Structures are given as structure tokens and as C-alpha cells.
Amino acid sequence: MPTHDPIDLWRRPERSGVGPKPEHSRTGIAAAAIDIADRDGLAAVSIRRVAAGVGAGAASLYRYLKSHDELIELIVDTVGGEYDLDSSGAPPAVQLLNLARQGRDIMHRHPWLAPLLLTRPSLGPNGLGYLEHALSALRTVDMPGPTKLQTVAMLTAITSAFVQNELASAANYGTGPGGANVRLDYLFEVVQSGKYPLLAGALTGQHDPERPEEVFTRVITNYLAGAGLPIPAVRPPA
CATH class of the missing domain: 1.10.10.60 (Homeodomain-like)
Known part of the structure; x- marks a missing residue:
């Protein structure tokens, strides 16, 4: 100890x-x-x-x-301290999504950070400022205080895990000549073999692979929706 x-x-x-x-x-x-x-x-x-x-x-x-x-x-x-903790007045879920996106960018700038945040989040002035800001985004949300803390903690955990997966994939698998993803090429070959029809069906009709930031946004949006914080639909202009 x-x-x-x-x-x-x-x-x-x-x-x-x-x-x-x-x-x-x-x-x-x-x-x-x-x-x-x-x-x-x-x-x-x-x-x-x-x-x-x-x-x-x-x-x-x-x-x-x-x-x-x-x-x-x-x-x-x-x-x-690299977070921009601007209170924009946006809906709670939008504010939390913005924090998650910023967190992902910060973790990419500092690749050593993501694993640490899963085990020893800081309680220094910047860490507490981040937490206070995230909780302020949930001020109008009807959920107990401990649940709000858990929601914010899970947001950080998911972001950290996502970035660790990104960094590990880049380090271990990388890309082939011309920037082609070696694993995607392999998966295409496997699907074409006909041995995995359900996997082939799941991938049928899929267009160009999503960009990592698009996948990340979907992951965080789905988590927030499951936590009772859906992203408000954007109405088209009149």
C-alpha cells in the first residue's frame, strides 16, 4: 500500500x-x-x-x-486545462457530446493520457473545473446527483476506451500501401469467400467506411440516449 x-x-x-x-x-x-x-x-x-x-x-x-x-x-x-469550458446554453446532451469530442482530441494530442483517465482521474483544479462544468450541463436534468456523476464518469470512460482502441489499431495494424486499411481488405476477402453469410448480409449495402469522428459521435450519442439524454433533432429551416 x-x-x-x-x-x-x-x-x-x-x-x-x-x-x-x-x-x-x-x-x-x-x-x-x-x-x-x-x-x-x-x-x-x-x-x-x-x-x-x-x-x-x-x-x-x-x-x-x-x-x-x-x-x-x-x-x-x-x-x-486544454478543455474549452464555454457555457453555450446548448441542450445538456449537446454540451456533453462537445466535452467528449474535446476529450478525444486532447487524448490524441497526448496519447499517454487515455489509459490514465480510466484509473486515476485528476482531482486537481482543472479536473474539478471539468467536473463542475459537466454537472452544470446536467443542472436541469431530472436525475439524482450520484447518477449525474456516474453519467459523466462513463462519458470519460467510453471516450478513453475509444481512443485507446484507435491508437492501438494505428500502432499495431496501420495501413497498407496507398493508405488502404489492411484489416478492411482482409475482411472483404473473408466475406467474399461465402463462409460467413450473416456477416456478409450485415455488411451489404455499406458505403464508404465512416470516418472515426463519425463513429465516435454515434457511440457517444447512443450512450447519452441510453442514459436518458437524447440529442435534440435539428429542425430544417422554414
């Missing part, structure tokens, strides 16, 4: 009222760590390497962070 919870980071002021002025900031430390994670993966993020990135000794970085776990807590919350 860990003896230190990284959530303690947010209980401490960034700068103490006593002692010398800090040479570094959480913002600078987070930026260096995120740069390393984006380029080389989360496993490459160490106290020593981040310290080198900000021009400090590894030991001195412990003046700002008590552990490697606090460093991870810091960067997860920092990238959470």
Missing part, C-alpha cells in the same frame, strides 16, 4: 509564504514532463529527466513534488 497519496499535491500551496522564492513552478515542471511524455511515452517521465528539462537537479525537484506519483497527478490535471 502506498504511504503517500498524490492528491496531497493539491492540499499544499504552490509557494510557501516563508523561505526563498522558488526557482521553478508547477507550470514549468508540468510542461517539461508533458513534452517528454508526448515524445517518448509516459514510461520516460522520471523525476531526474524532468529536472534536467527545467535545468534543476533531481533532488531539488522534490521541493516541489514529493513523489513521481505527484508528478503524474500534475500532468494529468494540466492537460485537463
